[in-house]
Amino acid sequence: MTKIRNRLFAPKAISGIIVVLLTILLCSAVLPGNKPIPFIHTSDLVHPPWDPDDQVDLGCLYALPELDLKAIIIDTHIDNSEMHMYEPAFGMISQLNWLTGKAVPAAVGPNTKLLSPTDDGSHYSLRNQAGIKLLIEKLREVDEPAIISIVGSSRTVAAAFNREPELFHKKVRAILLVAGRVVRKKGDRLDTNSAFDPNAFIAILRSGLPIWWSPCGTWTVEPSEANGPNYKELYKVGHTHSSKFVMPHTQLFDKLSKKLHAWMMFGFTGNQRGDIIRALHEEWYAGMWWGVVKGGNRVLSSIPICIMAANRKVVKTQEGWRFVSENQVQAGTEEFKLDLIPVEVHVDDDAHTTWKPVEDSNILLFTRNPDQDLYNETMGEAVNGLLRSIPLEDSSPGRE
Numbered sequence: 001m002t003k004i005r006n007r008l009f010a011p012k013a014i015s016g017i018i019v020v021l022l023t024i025l026l027c028s029a030v031l032p033g034n035k036p037i038p039f040i041h042t043s044d045l046v047h048p049p050w051d052p053d054d055q056v057d058l059g060c061l062y063a064l065p066e067l068d069l070k071a072i073i074i075d076t077h078i079d080n081s082e083m084h085m086y087e088p089a090f091g092m093i094s095q096l097n098w099l100t101g102k103a104v105p106a107a108v109g110p111n112t113k114l115l116s117p118t119d120d121g122s123h124y125s126l127r128n129q130a131g132i133k134l135l136i137e138k139l140r141e142v143d144e145p146a147i148i149s150i151v152g153s154s155r156t157v158a159a160a161f162n163r164e165p166e167l168f169h170k171k172v173r174a175i176l177l178v179a180g181r182v183v184r185k186k187g188d189r190l191d192t193n194s195a196f197d198p199n200a201f202i203a204i205l206r207s208g209l210p211i212w213w214s215p216c217g218t219w220t221v222e223p224s225e226a227n228g229p230n231y232k233e234l235y236k237v238g239h240t241h242s243s244k245f246v247m248p249h250t251q252l253f254d255k256l257s258k259k260l261h262a263w264m265m266f267g268f269t270g271n272q273r274g275d276i277i278r279a280l281h282e283e284w285y286a287g288m289w290w291g292v293v294k295g296g297n298r299v300l301s302s303i304p305i306c307i308m309a310a311n312r313k314v315v316k317t318q319e320g321w322r323f324v325s326e327n328q329v330q331a332g333t334e335e336f337k338l339d340l341i342p343v344e345v346h347v348d349d350d351a352h353t354t355w356k357p358v359e360d361s362n363i364l365l366f367t368r369n370p371d372q373d374l375y376n377e378t379m380g381e382a383v384n385g386l387l388r389s390i391p392l393e394d395s396s397p398g399r400e
């Protein structure tokens with residue numbers, strides 16, 4: 001096992017004061033003068049989706065002006081030199097850029113696993129290095145340290161870190177690591193995001209960089225062991241360090257503007273049309289697909305940590321639960337608490353983790369009120385409210 005130590009924090013007693021100041025700074029994640037924080041998003045965004053969560057996460061990021069989205073790195077596991085069902089979701093990103101008047105660049109990262117935790121990815125083909133290069137280029141460009149999200153494998157970020165560790169230590173404000181399990185016994189299977197690339201997950205946890213850790217593979221009861229496909233029961237089981245929540249698709253899509261609704265449907269249904277802008281005018285609400293999609297539920301896990309990075313709170317407003325900027329929350333407002341606690345993490349060579357709370361650490365663990373029903377309710381309403389707030393260049397009224 002390797003003990004994760006914070007290079008900045010570990011050695012001297014005097015570092016305690018620095019630790020407190022840095023922890024406050026990291027927890028607040030706000031730049032002076034309300035300047036947006038540079039943000040680089042890495043996500044396994046593919047089309048058609050194997051997991052439509054990633055599209056919802058992306059929509060939420062476009063709705064948060066506190067975060068200045070500098071690049072989207074598509075974390076793909078596909079060899080697209082051959083015909084394949086899935087492909088990188090460039091179309092979906094272009095559609096959202098077009099809808100919002102933004103020009104966020106996108107590139108793919110490596111499509112196979114790192115050879116070791118120190119692999120810098122230089123052995124990949126040029127196509128599979130594009131995401132690594134874009135990530136490094138954007139980090140070099142930013143004036144203020146950036147936040148990097150990992151909501152798929154850790155591969156692109158780990159390879160870029162292995163190339164430019166000093167750049168990362170200088171320019172990375174925090175890594176939002178949505179991967180791993182918070183409760184794990186030796187021999188348990190890995191969660192999806194660390195299983196995508198165990199070496200990369202190990203590299204990030206051992207990096208010494210500031211990490212906000214939001215383990216996604218965390219239910220108190222595992223679906224395969226106890227509840228089988230009965231996810232409804234599973235969702236009632238909360239865990240104080242699990243960011244997962246579930247919302248029905250009818251709530252997720254409720255009152256979205258027509259073009260945004262069409263964008264969601266384009267991704268959710270794996271629409272094969274090549275005229276991706278004209279496709280946003282589809283009569284999504286009349287077709288068979290809408291009937292299929294609206295009956296489903298969405299399990300989401302990455303949004304809470306992004307909300308915290310944007311320095312918003314989950315509070316009750318007259319419209320329902322919403323994500324509200326901390327400096328706009330009135331005293332006495334009902335709040336669903338999200339928090340981060342410092343933890344010391346050990347990760348072994350098989351990517352299994354154990355942790356314990358400590359006074360200070362470079363790794364902060366997601367923590368919340370464990371009432372899962374209330375969490376589902378608050379997050380469901382607030383995510384829908386956030387998506388409705390995406391500033392569209394070409395707004396159209398929502399469907400009543």
Ligand SMILES: [Ca+2]
Pocket residue numbers: 043044051053054151152
């Ligand atoms: Ca994902």
